[in-house]
Amino acid sequence: MKHHFATPAPLRRRACLALAACGAMAALAAPAVHAQAYPAKPITMVIPFPPGGPTDMVARLLAQKLSEQMGQPVVVDNKPGANGNIGGVFVSKAPADGYTLLYNTSSITLSPALYKSMQYDVQRDLAPVALTAVVPLALVVNPAVPANNVKDFVAYAKANPDKLSYGSAGNGNVTHLAAYQFVKAQGIEATHVPYRGSAPADVDLAAGQIQFMTDTINSVMSFVKDKRMKLLAVTTGKRMSLFPEVPTLAETVMPGFEAGAWQGVMVPAGTPAPVVQRLNAEINKALQSADVREKLAVQGAEPLGSTPEEYGAYVRKELARWASVVKATGITLD
16 A cells, blocks of 8 residues: 655745755756866867868868867867858767867858759858858959959950959959959859869969959968969948058958958857857857967958957848848859
């Protein structure tokens, strides 16, 4: 026979209060436990572009600094392809535990407008951690092109319709869309050649396989210094301190034009808030360190930093911005 014993009401109330108090204490302690325990093993930072490219250069610098600060290796894993979408899909399906990071670029806000179908939703499947840096774009040409400034280049291109090709880091990449806007605004007829990242495009540009490109400044800087490319203009609002003699596109042929390749870190949606906050704090700390800022400056990159909320708001704004640009260009990708 089973016996059922009822707990007296006062004891039930005390028990409930005690449980509630324990629950509250556990809730308060949980973030501290998560933050203290994390990271307990190596972290993987997925870069959705090839090694040696502009994104890879900044990401590896940050990964090294985070390793030093957090006491665990931050292992870089390059997963290039489909304008960064292959890496994005991979991270979106990874465990939401803070051990798989996506080092994303502005491409993450271009793809939804460009691709007819996406295998993940950036706002639903990923969580923002922090903006990291922005890298200006540069209009560069092969040395054999007989033009030493933007206006002469435009005149040369117009005089040679369909004889010029321009590269990009991939269809729909910001390096593609910036060049597309330039070409259309100037009435130039040129063939677009997409590559799997900036690095192979830069090699072909220096070799004369393509004639021009709008690429990130850190990707082309060594080529410019070695005179294997000519730097005609930058896409910043004002001239860069690294190249004060080089004009902006805005002051030459495209008034008001400004573009850059921004970068940031995201994690799978559902990653515990304390882990996101820890990562955010460590990334912002790294971006403020003198050695990282010095190395970024050498690359022409500007450190940013943000809260997760600020980054989320920025992503939403960029999604809307590029949707209108892509619609105007008529570009679509399968």
